[in-house]
Amino acid sequence: MTAAQVFSDLSAWQVMAWGLVFFSALYLIGGLxxxxxTRFLLKRGIGRVLDTRPLKPDQLRREWRQSFHSILVFGLGMVVPWGFVQLGWAHFAIAPSGWQIAIEIWVLLIWNDVHFWINHRLLHTRWFKRFHGDHHRSVVVTPWSTYSFHPIEAMMLGNVILxxxxxxxxxxxxxxxxxxxxxxxxxxxxxxxxxxxxxxxxHPLAASRRHHLHHARPAGNYGFALAFMDRLMRSEADPLPPRAAPGRPAA
Structure with a gap:
C-alpha cells in the first residue's frame, strides 16, 4: 500500500492527530x-550574527505559546486536504516517477514563494496588519519565531497546497x-x-539577511526564501544605514 493510499484511508481524527505530531516534530527539529x-558556525568563525541585541525577557515563551497555536491550526488543518481527496476534488498521482516528483517539488517551491508574498503583503495592509503584529513583536528573530503567528495568519499561510x-x-x-x-x-x-x-x-543564499531586514524595516521584502517576487513587484526593502543597522555600534 502506498503512502497516498494510507493517507486516504485514515479517518478524519487520525489525520488531525498525525498532523499535530508531524508539525510539532517539524517545529522542534527546525528550532533545535x-x-x-548557528552556534556551531559562530564558534568556527563562519558567517556572523545579524542582530546582537538581547531578546526581550518574555520573547521565547511568547514565541513558543504562539507557535503552539499555529501547530494546532496546521495539524488540525490537515483534515482539509484530506477532505479534498475524500470528496474527489483532488487526486494523487498514480505511480509517479522520481523525475516527476523532483519537478513537482520545484514547482511547489516557486508557488510557495508566490503564495507567501501575496499573503504576506496582505498581512501588511491596514485590514490584516492586526493579525501580523504578533509575528513582528520579534524584532530580533530566533528559529523559534518560525511558527509564531496569530491563528488567522497561520490559516492564511497554511493553505498553500490547496x-x-x-x-x-x-x-x-x-x-x-x-x-x-x-x-x-x-x-x-x-x-x-x-x-x-x-x-x-x-542571491538565494542571502534569504536570512533579506528577512532580517524585513523585521528591522517591515515596509518591504515580503518574499519567502527567494527574491524574485520582491523584484517583480518592486517591494524590496531599502537597506539600513550603517548607524541604524542592528548589531552594529554607532560611530
Whole structure:
C-alpha cells in the first residue's frame, strides 16, 4: 500500500492527530537544529550574527505559546486536504516517477514563494496588519519565531497546497515536501544569522539577511526564501544605514 493510499484511508481524527505530531516534530527539529547550527558556525568563525541585541525577557515563551497555536491550526488543518481527496476534488498521482516528483517539488517551491508574498503583503495592509503584529513583536528573530503567528495568519499561510491540489494530480511525497522545506527555509530566514556574508542581497543564499531586514524595516521584502517576487513587484526593502543597522555600534 502506498503512502497516498494510507493517507486516504485514515479517518478524519487520525489525520488531525498525525498532523499535530508531524508539525510539532517539524517545529522542534527546525528550532533545535538551526540553533545548534548557528552556534556551531559562530564558534568556527563562519558567517556572523545579524542582530546582537538581547531578546526581550518574555520573547521565547511568547514565541513558543504562539507557535503552539499555529501547530494546532496546521495539524488540525490537515483534515482539509484530506477532505479534498475524500470528496474527489483532488487526486494523487498514480505511480509517479522520481523525475516527476523532483519537478513537482520545484514547482511547489516557486508557488510557495508566490503564495507567501501575496499573503504576506496582505498581512501588511491596514485590514490584516492586526493579525501580523504578533509575528513582528520579534524584532530580533530566533528559529523559534518560525511558527509564531496569530491563528488567522497561520490559516492564511497554511493553505498553500490547496490550490495546486485541485489543479494538478501531484504525487503524495511532492505535497508532503512543502511543510518540510518550508520549515527549513523559514528557520533559515529567522536564524538571525548571515550564513554567506559575501553574496549579494538578491542571491538565494542571502534569504536570512533579506528577512532580517524585513523585521528591522517591515515596509518591504515580503518574499519567502527567494527574491524574485520582491523584484517583480518592486517591494524590496531599502537597506539600513550603517548607524541604524542592528548589531552594529554607532560611530
Amino acid at each position: 537544529g538551526m540553533t545548534a547550527l 490550490l495546486p491540489m485541485v489543479l494538478h494530480d501531484f504525487a503524495f511525497w511532492s505535497l508532503a515536501s512543502v511543510p518540510v522545506f518550508s520549515i527549513f527555509l523559514n528557520a533559515v530566514g529567522h536564524a538571525n544569522y548571515d550564513f554567506f556574508p559575501h553574496v549579494g542581497p538578491r
